Amino acid sequence: MSTASEPREAPDEHELSLVDGKELERVEARRDCIRSSIAVAFMVAFSLAMAFVLRDFGTEALPEGVRVISGIIGWLYFSAWSVSFWPQVLQNFARKSTVGMSFDYQMLNVIGFSAYAIFNCAMFFNADIRAAYSRANHGQASPVQINDVLFALHALALTLVIVVQIFIFEAGGQKVSMFATVVCLGSVAVVSIYAILIAAGVGGSVFNWLDWLYTVSYVKLGVTLIKYMPQAVINHRRGTTDGFNMHNVLLDFTGGSLSVAQLVLDCWVLDDWSGITGDLVKFLLGLTSMVFDVVYVLQHFVCFSERNRELLRRRLVLETKHGALEASRILAREEQEAAARGRPAPVAVPNDKTLLLAGSASPSSGAALTDSGLGGGSPSLAQV
Template identity: 40%
Template sequence: MSTHETPTTSSTPLLVDEEGGREPRQRQEENAGNVFRHRCGRWLEMMLSPVTDHQDSLPTIFFGLLFVTVCGSLLGFLMPKNESLPTPFYRIISSMIGYTCFVAWGVSFYPQVINNFKRRTTLGLSADFCGLNVLGFACYAIYNLSLFYSAEVQKEYREQHNDAPITVQSNDVAFAVHSFVLASITFLQIAYFDGLRSQQRPFRIILCFIAVVSVLAVAYPLLQLAGMKFGTWLQYLYMLSFVKIIVTLTKYIPQVILNFRRKSTVGFSIWQILLDLNGGVLNDLQLVFDSMDMKDWAGITGNPAKLYLGVISILFDIIFIVQHYWLYRNTNDTADLDEIMDPLTTGNYHATISENVEEAEDECE
């Protein structure tokens, strides 16, 4: 064998190198795909944050409200427009504002419903607030449905307001009916998850108010149909709108007091407040802009329920935001706060301590 013979090189290292060159590329492609899917999932999660996120961080709030605005604007662009508005281009703008308000207010009910379902309890949520909510939206649904569909009511309205166009739109009707259904579901969750326990038992005065208004709301149209006239149908609807205004003015107070007593907003979803604030601002903007376009402010005075509904909601939403993000910001981060600060649980806790103290005293004796 010649000493100058060059050794043959094996092809195996080439195969290894070739496979080794492919594996990093495959891993890079897989990693890129995973990153893309992760980012898409993250973006989707942030857009759906009103119903999936309970940390309510600033980025999730921004993208969540942005997604609601985009969906509402698209819906308003596709839905039928209010032909009574004189400016064709503004009809599209008004519809987009109105349906964004509808989406914001409509979605605002879901975070609380989902939160109650996940926690399997409604502790932290005022039963008085929920009961009044059902009554208020029942009145508001009847009010909007009648003004939007009843020819007789529309005739009475034009006679009373000098042929001014009615500012109730289809998004108002959809919002009122949808809100009544979701408010009823939330109220039923109280009975299903917690029953009539101490925190969930409404005050008697509120129960009496709900009962009296419900009887009058049913009795008035029955007497009208029986031939006993006590006024016009429009006056009856204004009475219901007045009830809605009273309910909106008072329904938040029990929840504000409950948050104050517990020194926490745990159990009360802040997302419903953020969305409610968004809807309240857009609600009043649409009413004002519609009246400006029609050059007739009777659109505001003739639809007081819509105006005050937005104003009162905005004021109380600001109070809840101050409670959540400022007054009780530190206590909301406590994991067991819902058990520690709930009045019912606290009462049981003190009772248990008393029993332990008595047992210790008996042992000492």
């Protein structure tokens, strides 16, 4: 029989209180709320300022009052879409991990935003292209505005940053698929061959730079129509959206709806709907992004909400004990090992009082956790 004088056994170094995980989750939620409020305030203030300062850069045919309103909507969509790239970049940097993102999605983004930047810059800055557009569209000016140009350049820059993160941070064994590689290389080949034919004078007036730009814009549209699917598939196979930042999705939906709203407003006031047919890519980009954003929202908040919370708590506890880099490695290793065994990685706590850090425990204890049926989900990123 033990006595009061006997020293108590020290707590297992691999165990942390479940209460700690929930408390860390609450703290993170409060921080997230503050960050989101600051971001929204910045977006609104920035959009109002830019709309008034650069109101002369809007569509000249619009009445001045409508031009300001259109400018505000345009800068709001620019802000929402532009800011939408930063949460993923910052999350990857904080976690030192890109696990949870679809690499196909990001590589297709590089091609897509490269094409979009080329199209917008040419349509806005090149006088010959603007004149050719006006002749082809009953004298109407190019619908591309300065916020379109800045968004495309900013999006391309941030996408390249994410690609760099893929190479330097924990990737969880994921690789770019052959399908995405073929699409990227094929797109570059098509627009390059077309440009060479125009430069060589082949076909005379049949091949021209305005049509080439439309071809480039269709590359962006085509990429957008398929780029969202790999991320949705990965979320489904993993049984979680962990690692794929939802702020990106919510801001993307906001940007898409505002982008379409600006285009429709301009066309309605001018009573000329060639602005949509002449900039079909912008219109369809907004609609497509909104549809897939709804899919992601349903996956995150409905299909995988419980597993997402379990993974978040586990990550926060692991980060507290081991740091962000080691936590990401532990979680990625667990997911890969569980996939090799054909079982889901353990994410739930073993009982109501403790959370076993299986990544730093012995292999047998990790297997015991898995065999006990804890956690849930699907195969890992490595199998995608």
